Amino acid sequence: MTDILSLRNVDVVRGARRILTDINLTVHAGEHWALIGPNGAGKSTILSLCGAQQHPTRGTVHVLGSRLGRVEIRKLREAIGHVDPRHPLRSALTAREVVLTGATGTTELMPRWTPGPPVRERADRLIDALGLHAVADADWTTMSQGERGRTLIARALLTKPALLLLDEPSTGLDVAAREQYLETVDRLHRLRPELATVLVTHHLEELPESTTHAALVKDGRLVAVGAAQDVLTTELVTESFDHPIRIEHRDRRWYARAIRTPATAHPDAI
Structure with missing residues (x-):
């Protein structure tokens, strides 16, 4: 299988803050990945590495066969499709x-x-x-x-492009628009089976049916990486979000719901 993305032992440090630690991730042609985790977990930083928007502090990143730091960045970016709903058009x-x-x-x-x-x-x-x-x-x-x-x-x-990056593409969409958008992504995957995609979200309901792989991110580290069915489980998602969350997979879609815990606070305290 053709490697589209390869991140090996990647750290990202900004000032005195460690953003990512020991990230290892490989994306092959035709795979459709989801990066999932709470706000501030490091998902967008991983996506910026995939899109050749920044370089790692340590480790290596290969995008479409070229190693960051040893390739003309502008030419490489032309081969990457990037969808960001915050598109800064004026x-x-x-x-x-x-x-x-x-x-x-x-x-x-x-x-x-x-x-x-x-x-x-x-x-x-x-x-x-x-x-x-x-x-x-x-x-x-x-x-x-x-x-x-x-x-x-x-x-x-x-x-x-051989690689398409989607950065929280459902931001700002109502339910109907979100479903239409996901149908569009699924249709795209059917029409371009060789296309590799990486989608960032923190809502499992925003995952297309055609999602094949997932990576759970927490505090700048990967909690789990692999086939979506193996990674998007109640146990692993609960660990990633540090909160009890029940995960269901039905009709080829994922659903998440917090698991209720017994109340411990006195009613008058709320």
Whole structure:
């Protein structure tokens, strides 16, 4: 199997603070990973390493066969699709223009840059495939969060990346929009079986059905890594979140619910 990502004995230290400790993770082509853990656990830092956005303090990171620190970062980033619902767009671009910025890896359209016919044609195909035809010429500021999310997927796929990173993609979505988004991700996995994806979340209900692997993160360390069915268990998730949480897997989706513990406080204390 082709290694898409390989993190070996990775530490990340910022100032006097240790962010990550001894991270070991390998992602192969066609695998769909979830990074799960409480806020501040280190998930986003791991994702930034996967996306060549920062370097490890110690250890090695290989992305698409290239070792960070020994490769031209900009060229490497062009081969990585990144979906972030906090996309910092300030201009009044249309959905189609946002998709086209994926060709240059920028937030805004590059001055004096004109996409060629093949790029425009691919952008339009992605817009149609993701159900965005009706809003292709809509202003970004008028679009719903769900429409924006699908637009960012189209943007990330424009360069035909081998790796797609999704950073809490369901942020800000209502239940219906979240389900539509997850259906889109599942359909993408079916249409691009070789594509490797890594999704960050702290809500198991936000995992697509097609999730194959998971890594639980706690205090900058990996609690468990492996097949999703083996990792997303009541015992391991409880350990990761340091709180009793019951995990169920039914109809190919995961569900989490806190396990109630007997009350110990006097009623008048609340």
